[in-house]
Amino acid sequence: MELSIIIPCYNEADTLDELHEQLTNKLKEEKITYELIMVDDGSTDSTMEKLNNICKTNKNVKVISFSKNFGKEAAMLAGLQNASGNYISIMDADLQHTASTLLKMYYKLKENDEFDVVASYIESRSNEPALKRTLTSMFYRINNLLSDAKLLPGASDFRVFKSNVKDAIISLPEKRRFLKGIFSWIGFNTLYVPYTPLKRAHGHSKWSIFELIKYSIGGIVSFSNKPIKGIFIVGVVSFIVCFINFILMGNLSHRTIILLIGILLFCIGILSLYISRIYSNLLARPCYIIKTKIGFDKKTTK
Numbered sequence: 001m002e003l004s005i006i007i008p009c010y011n012e013a014d015t016l017d018e019l020h021e022q023l024t025n026k027l028k029e030e031k032i033t034y035e036l037i038m039v040d041d042g043s044t045d046s047t048m049e050k051l052n053n054i055c056k057t058n059k060n061v062k063v064i065s066f067s068k069n070f071g072k073e074a075a076m077l078a079g080l081q082n083a084s085g086n087y088i089s090i091m092d093a094d095l096q097h098t099a100s101t102l103l104k105m106y107y108k109l110k111e112n113d114e115f116d117v118v119a120s121y122i123e124s125r126s127n128e129p130a131l132k133r134t135l136t137s138m139f140y141r142i143n144n145l146l147s148d149a150k151l152l153p154g155a156s157d158f159r160v161f162k163s164n165v166k167d168a169i170i171s172l173p174e175k176r177r178f179l180k181g182i183f184s185w186i187g188f189n190t191l192y193v194p195y196t197p198l199k200r201a202h203g204h205s206k207w208s209i210f211e212l213i214k215y216s217i218g219g220i221v222s223f224s225n226k227p228i229k230g231i232f233i234v235g236v237v238s239f240i241v242c243f244i245n246f247i248l249m250g251n252l253s254h255r256t257i258i259l260l261i262g263i264l265l266f267c268i269g270i271l272s273l274y275i276s277r278i279y280s281n282l283l284a285r286p287c288y289i290i291k292t293k294i295g296f297d298k299k300t301t302k
């Protein structure tokens with residue numbers, strides 16, 4: 001089979017029929033053998049009902065349904081672990097990513113043998129709220145300063161890649177996953193193409209600003225130990241400043257002590273981010289639990 005398309009779906013019942021139609025029309029036109037791996041990430045609307053129906057009408061559709069909501073990272077991982085195409089793609093279910101861009105990326109990858117991944121990046125965020133834009137650009141700056149997994153600003157999970165890239169991704173055993181960072185860390189030659197996502201067709205984004213901040217901090221912690229090393233430097237500097245202060249003044253002022261407590265708590269906060277990751281990886285619980293898998297025994301057609 002040529003192309004596996006992985007689609008994480010969380011409460012996307014309103015867009016699935018249209019998405020399926022757009023994709024299958026394009027893929028049939030281009031005569032590409034494909035499989036759509038639609039992962040229902042514990043949706044509470046009629047997503048699963050829709051997926052069941054789509055699966056019945058199309059032999060190339062496979063459905064994985066989770067026992068509860070495990071998050072987009074888990075859904076993408078499940079898709080990757082079950083994909084068998086020569087080329088793999090990941091796209092969103094909300095029609096923000098189009099079939100025509102996906103195919104453009106696929107052909108770019110086929111034409112340029114020196115590349116292993118074609119990835120889209122969001123060139124302009126002018127239609128996003130100012131706060132989100134500022135936080136996003138801050139994230140990329142901080143990430144690229146601290147992290148070993150450098151990211152192109154705006155780089156997205158909407159990509160097409162060769163199956164050896166998929167094998168590398170799923171070989172990483174970490175439990176708290178940050179796919180954008182993983183793509184960067186595993187290497188391979190990546191061609192970036194600019195892309196402007198369409199407006200969401202229905203519903204709303206599943207990510208609040210708070211969740212995006214949590215996800216971004218998690219991404220940095222996954223690929224950098226510089227924050228921990230920073231704690232050592234902060235400790236040494238604080239000690240020297242306090243020591244000099246003590247020698248000169250004979251005591252430490254209340255203000256200095258309060259500042260020191262603040263610094264200490266902040267440093268413990270940073271440590272706790274790492275400890276919680278160690279804890280997750282030690283428990284080694286699976287990233288997701290599958291309730292049902294449908295359509296994997298069917299033969300795919302063009």
Ligand code: UDP
Pocket residue numbers: 007008009010011012041069070071072075091092093094096204205206207
């Ligand atoms: N998604 C998911 N699990 C989640 C949240 C989101 O599978 O817990 C899916 C969602 O259905 C969509 C994609 O991930 O297909 C991107 O989600 P969303 O559109 O909310 O994110 P945004 O486009 O705002 O980054």
Ligand code: MG
Pocket residue numbers: 092094096200205
């Ligand atoms: Mg979206």
